[in-house]
Amino acid sequence: MGKVAAKLKVMPKSPDVDLDALQERLEASLPEGAHIKGTQRDDVAFGLVALFPTVTVPDDAGGTEAVEEAFAGVEDVESVQVEEVGRI
């Protein structure tokens, strides 16, 4: 079926969260078969910075759900949302 790339928006719990460390924790939390292919950052507002990791997952059952759940369970993550999906 090929692979799908999904760009997720990960919001930290507060403006004070160390984003480099958070990025490493996200990487470590990835479920099997998923890979991070680059992470962007975007200034949002009032000191909040969103992380946008692009994750590849197989184009089969489950979609991005496993990655969303894994990221949501990472320390200092406030929320996880899929912004874009597309086939590679």
Place this chain on the structure above:
Amino acid sequence: MAGRICPDCNVAPEPVDHVPDHRGNGIHTDDPENDGFAGLVGGRTYPDCPLPGVSAGPMLRGLRSIRATGQDPCERHARPARPADSWDSHPLYRNLLTHVGVTFSAHSATRGVTSTMSDKPHQNLAVIGHVDHGKSTMVGRLLFETGSVPEHVIEQYREEAEEKGKGGFEFAYVMDNLAEERERGVTIDIAHQEFDTDEYYFTIVDCPGHRDFVKNMITGASQADNAVLVVAADDGVQPQTQEHVFLAKTLGIDELIIAVNKMDLVDYQESRYDETVEEVKQLLKQVRFDTEDASFIPTSAFEGDNVSEESDNTPWYDGVTLLEALNGLPEPQPPTDAPLRLPIQDVYTISGIGTVPVGRIETGIMKPGNDVSFQPSDVGGEVKTVEMHHEEVDQAGPGDNVGFNVRGVGKDDIRRGDVCGSADDPPTVAETFQAQVVVMQHPSVITAGYTPVFHAHTAQVACTIESIDKKLDPSSGEVAEENPDFIQSGDAAVVTVRPQKPLSIEPSSEIPELGSFAIRDMGQTIAAGKVLGVDER
């Protein structure tokens, strides 16, 4: 930017002007400012990079300042960061343009000259249709005919395909290979297939095949503005054709261009074309697409008939070519005139500021001084400040990710899933709502009383399907059965839904951005739908 090293191949880039890479394929570039015309405006090569392939800078419009992080690879291994350029970006196909150093203009026969792509209005174009009806070949053909992939790249793969005994499938083969190359890269840009016509600059939206991604397409940031539906003349309307058409409508696409493809396989017979057109019209009626807004074109993506040039093989057809049809699409209008709707993603308490809700504006405009209402939490106040990219702004519109604060609203007063709207036209809260749904996958049957989780904008709420009002006949589009006992996979139906907790949702005829949902259960997306009408609380 000098002195940077590609982390994959440990090669430093060299600035160049317009030079093909070591494989003759194009240009490496790492200049995010060059807007896609790497070869012309200071791209750079990595002459010793051992990996095949090349890159072009992203063709971007409306740039926003997203910082790329991490190392700085040569592309083949990475592209410059693409801004989260709103939902003017969404799900897409495989990368041809990373193989293109220069982008050429569509009909103008000005190959080698910088196109004025960035001056043109942008469209996100979904290419949809049943598997094996020729979507990839059509995308490859469009990119080729618009000069978005150079002939020598096609030629290279054509030779490779023939060596492997796959001759005759150049475009599909090229797409597959480029996909594999992209996957090996360090970074991936989702919006990567782009071409332009005389009127527009298009990004192709490549929807993942699996149904579990439908939720992302409904709640995600990017949406296709228009779609090309590919239907093979030798195969007609198939289950996935039906599903994709329904999803296109649910996702708010109003204009469809239908390519009746593979005409070469039916000897360009007008009768086969007419039959296919008739089948598709029936399908469009079922999902309430206005067939007057749909244009039908007999094509062969494989042979190139009626894609950019009128074909001699279809003398009985006097309509437009595919590129002409794309050129003739209406320009997408951002929903700035609609009432403000901003689904809340998160709510923060920031010291010195107070409560800060964060989210993406779907419709309308937000300005400091506006009176706003959060529903269903039913609180409101006056917007004090709006920030975007850490800067205070006078106003923000559709697609903008903002944080703001509102006088008199505390952190515990509002929550994720609320929708912020103007106080004089507040978001609608449903007691019940009527919706048209299509069941994509369900192990058994769905009956009244079924209570799965509905995903709409940032809300996830358990909702009971209170009654199944009508089942629609896929072949005729007519009501097949009133008040059926059950519906199952493949069925389209009109149902009445009762949220188990308050939910803000809008009729899709009024605010389509807030009028669609995905239904999930058992870890799967089982259905998608759009709201026909809301019975307000």
